[in-house]
Every structure is written in C-alpha cells, then in structure tokens.
Amino acid sequence: MTQPKKLFIKTYGCQMNVYDSERMAEAMGGQGYVTTDSPDDADMILLNTCHIREKAAEKVYSELGRYKGLKTAKPDLKIGVAGCVAQAEGEEIMRRQPMVDLVVGPQSYHRLPDLTAKAIAGERALDTDFPEEDKFEHLKARPKAARGPTAFLTVQEGCDKFCAFCVVPYTRGAEVSRPANRVMTEARDLVERGVREITLLGQNVNAYHGHDGGLAGLIRELATIDGLERIRFTTSHPNDMDDALIAAHGDCDKLMPYLHLPVQAGSDKILKRMNRSHTAEQYLKLIERLRAARPDLHLSGDFIVGFPEETEADFQDTLALIEAVKYGSAFSFKYSERPGTPAAERPQMDEAEKDDRLQRLQALLTRQQRELQDAMVGREVTVLFEKPGRMPGQMVGKSEYLHAVHVSGASLARGDLAKVRIVSSGPNSLKGELIPGEG
Numbered sequence: 001m002t003q004p005k006k007l008f009i010k011t012y013g014c015q016m017n018v019y020d021s022e023r024m025a026e027a028m029g030g031q032g033y034v035t036t037d038s039p040d041d042a043d044m045i046l047l048n049t050c051h052i053r054e055k056a057a058e059k060v061y062s063e064l065g066r067y068k069g070l071k072t073a074k075p076d077l078k079i080g081v082a083g084c085v086a087q088a089e090g091e092e093i094m095r096r097q098p099m100v101d102l103v104v105g106p107q108s109y110h111r112l113p114d115l116t117a118k119a120i121a122g123e124r125a126l127d128t129d130f131p132e133e134d135k136f137e138h139l140k141a142r143p144k145a146a147r148g149p150t151a152f153l154t155v156q157e158g159c160d161k162f163c164a165f166c167v168v169p170y171t172r173g174a175e176v177s178r179p180a181n182r183v184m185t186e187a188r189d190l191v192e193r194g195v196r197e198i199t200l201l202g203q204n205v206n207a208y209h210g211h212d213g214g215l216a217g218l219i220r221e222l223a224t225i226d227g228l229e230r231i232r233f234t235t236s237h238p239n240d241m242d243d244a245l246i247a248a249h250g251d252c253d254k255l256m257p258y259l260h261l262p263v264q265a266g267s268d269k270i271l272k273r274m275n276r277s278h279t280a281e282q283y284l285k286l287i288e289r290l291r292a293a294r295p296d297l298h299l300s301g302d303f304i305v306g307f308p309e310e311t312e313a314d315f316q317d318t319l320a321l322i323e324a325v326k327y328g329s330a331f332s333f334k335y336s337e338r339p340g341t342p343a344a345e346r347p348q349m350d351e352a353e354k355d356d357r358l359q360r361l362q363a364l365l366t367r368q369q370r371e372l373q374d375a376m377v378g379r380e381v382t383v384l385f386e387k388p389g390r391m392p393g394q395m396v397g398k399s400e401y402l403h404a405v406h407v408s409g410a411s412l413a414r415g416d417l418a419k420v421r422i423v424s425s426g427p428n429s430l431k432g433e434l435i436p437g438e439g
C-alpha cells in the first residue's frame with residue numbers, strides 16, 4: 001500500500017478561513033493526503049491567508065521564508081498559498097517567491113486537486129478566478145467521520161458594502177448565498193456526526209438570502225433538526241439586521257443570546273467617511289430593539305481607531321458609544337492602510353496617536369468585559385462541553401453567552417450539555433458547578 005501524503009495547512013484570519021481550510025483538507029483527502037500538525041514532515045504546505053491588515057498580509061512572506069530550508073532539503077515538497085492574500089497578490093507572490101508552487105483564491109479552491117496535480121507535474125499554477133460555478137457543489141461530499149460538538153458552516157460569502165477601509169469586497173467578491181436546502185443537508189450531516197452547535201458564517205451573514213425568510217427563516221428551519229441544540233451566526237452588519245432576525249432572538253430557543261455586531265466607530269463623521277451608511281444613534285436604537293427582544297443578549301463588536309482624520313473628539317464619541325452599549329466582548333484594531341481602498345488615499349494619522357487611542361479603547365473594553373463576566377457569578381447557565389480542562393476530571397465548555405466555563409464532574413463528556421451554576425470569575429473564564437439533578 002502506498003503511504004498517504006501529508007498536508008500541513010496553516011490558517012490565518014477569520015472563521016471563514018477556518019471553514020475553508022477544513023474543506024480544502026477534505027478535498028485533498030480525496031487525493032490521498034492526510035493532514036499533519038507539523039510542516040517538517042509534510043509533502044505539501046498550504047497557507048490559508050488573510051489580507052485584512054498589513055500585519056496579517058506580511059506574515060505570509062515571513063512564514064514562506066521559514067520554509068526555504070525545508071524546500072531545499074526536500075525538493076518534492078509543494079508549497080501553496082490560498083485565501084485572501086492569494087486573491088489580492090497572487091501574481092506578486094509568484095514573482096517574489098519562486099518556491100511557491102501554487103496560488104489559489106478563496107472562490108476557486110475546489111480546483112485545488114487539479115492545481116496540485118499540475119504542481120506535481122512541475123508547473124507553477126495560479127487560479128484566482130471568481131468562477132460562475134458554486135465551489136461547494138464541486139467539492140467532494142464531506143466525509144462521515146465523527147467530529148466534535150461544535151462546527152462552522154459557511155452560508156454566505158462576499159460583501160457588497162465597500163467600507164472605505166476594507167479589502168474583503170475585493171478578495172472575496174460579491175455577496176452570494178448558498179441555497180437553504182444545501183445548507184440544511186450539510187447541517188443534518190454535521191449533526192449525524194456529533195455536532196450539537198453550528199455557527200453560520202458569512203462576511204455579511206445577515207444579508208443571507210438563500211431562504212425565502214432570509215437568515216431568520218434559515219435559522220428557524222435549522223432549529224427543527226433534532227440533536228442540533230445551538231445556533232449562532234457571525235458576522236453581521238447593522239443595516240441587515242431585519243425585524244425577522246430581531247424577533248428570532250426573542251423566540252427561537254436554539255438561537256444563542258450572543259451577537260457580534262460590529263460598529264467600527266462612534267462618530268457620525270467617521271462612520272460616514274467609512275461608508276458604514278448608518279449613524280451611531282441608529283446603531284444604538286437597533287441595540288435597544290434587540291435587547292427588548294432578548295434582554296440578556298450579550299453583544300460583541302469590532303472597532304477601528306485612527307481612521308484617517310479621526311480627531312480626539314471623534315475618538316471620544318467611540319468611547320461614549322461603548323459606554324452606552326456595554327459589550328460582553330470586542331475586537332479592536334489600529335486602522336491599517338490597505339492598497340486599493342478609498343481610505344488609503346486620505347491623509348493618514350500619526351502612528352503613536354493611534355497606539356495611544358488603541359490602549360485607551362482596550363482599557364475600557366477590558367473593564368466592561370470583566371464587569372459583565374463577573375456579573376455571571378451566582379447565575380445559572382447551560383454549558384456545552386468541548387474538551388478536558390487543565391485539572392484532572394475537569395471539562396471546559398461554552399455558556400450560551402460564549403463564556404468559557406470550567407467545571408469538575410467525573411461524569412462529564414465531550415458534547416454534553418449541562419446546567420451549571422457559576423461560582424467564580426477569572427481573567428478569561430468562569431468556573432462553575434453542576435446543578436444536581438439537571439443536565
């Protein structure tokens with residue numbers, strides 16, 4: 001029997017890349033590749049890359065540099081670059097890095113097996129098309145192996161919003177939704193393999209239109225699947241948060257009370273220049289409506305500081321918005337100039353000032369996050385257990401609010417859902433005790 005070839009995939013960027021990497025590994029499985037955790041013994045290395053900020057994109061070149069020695073020692077080693085940097089800079093990668101054998105964009109990775117065959121035949125292969133065909137329909141059926149209790153499921157891709165700072169509309173292309181029946185089939189299959197929580201993914205997931213009832217309609221249909229206990233979705237745009245989706249947060253039990261709803265900034269001037277097409281006030285009103293539907297909803301957001309021409313007063317507006325919302329978690333970034341985006345043409349801010357604002361913003365977000373987490377002590381939550389904890393007999397899982405919760409209980413297994421009372425709150429996680437007679 002021939003030895004299986006080994007594939008090492010390194011994933012950068014968002015959850016959509018995590019999902020894509022899984023699908024790429026499965027596609028290569030059909031070509032006789034098994035995945036490995038180490039680049040050292042790989043026959044093929046694939047970097048699934050992110051272009052969102054300069055630092056993310058630079059990592060690709062430094063990582064490739066590290067593989068030079070490996071490639072010299074093992075000339076048959078194939079090196080591929082996939083994802084958003086591949087899409088944005090594919091030809092440049094080929095020029096700058098002669099050791100790269102193949103480049104494949106996020107919309108054409110169903111062609112990875114063919115590209116690999118070309119690379120093995122000694123050709124260098126590049127495919128950054130936005131093909132007409134649906135890549136998901138051209139990928140092999142997913143394997144049937146058992147898997148852990150949580151899974152991502154991409155239902156929507158691309159973005160038509162063109163925020164002035166963002167590369168995603170260029171790297172991922174126009175908004176497309178997968179048909180609801182295909183999503184249902186994939187979800188049922190995941191549940192049969194042991195999945196109890198599905199996170200629906202899309203660059204603008206709430207713009208999903210593959211179901212007559214939009215994303216809310218899809219969520220309600222998914223909720224009918226026996227054995228699927230939890231549904232989440234990310235990432236949403238405030239302008240696509242329609243009434244039906246707000247209502248689903250109120251009455252669909254399987255939809256978890258956690259929502260990632262980025263606003264980026266709190267100043268109307270900056271929001272306008274970012275092309276976000278809503279005001280701070282509209283965002284706050286939306287949050288009010290969501291909380292009216294689901295009072296215990298935990299909110300998460302993304303923020304950019306140091307956008308071109310952001311004044312101290314604009315920045316103070318962002319802090320004020322954060323004070324008003326109270327986020328359970330958040331991601332914050334210094335504005336990074338991206339080639340080809342309108343904001344890169346504007347006068348840029350001083351780097352030290354950006355650093356200072358980021359620190360002040362993060363201090364506020366960390367304090368809020370900690371306060372909300374500490375307020376969980378004494379409360380009852382439901383935990384879906386995912387893996388063993390560091391202490392013997394301990395398991396770690398996620399509450400409905402996405403807090404990591406550590407619980408000791410000899411009988412707990414991966415994939416169990418149990419009622420837990422929170423007893424203490426640490427820097428990044430909670431500790432809980434099983435509620436006797438429940439679970």
Ligand code: SAH
Nearest residue numbers: 165166203235262302303333334335336338
């Ligand atoms: N589609 C999602 C997120 C896309 S990227 C949305 O609209 O919210 C994830 C986050 O990266 C963004 O929310 C934004 O906060 C950040 N981001 C995007 N472009 C950036 C840039 N040029 N500089 C810094 N942060 C950026």
Ligand code: SF4
Nearest residue numbers: 159161162163166168
């Ligand atoms: Fe980027 Fe804006 Fe689209 Fe989000 S909505 S992916 S930030 S352009």
Ligand code: F3S
Nearest residue numbers: 013014050051052084
């Ligand atoms: Fe990065 Fe592309 Fe996701 S740029 S954030 S990997 S969509």
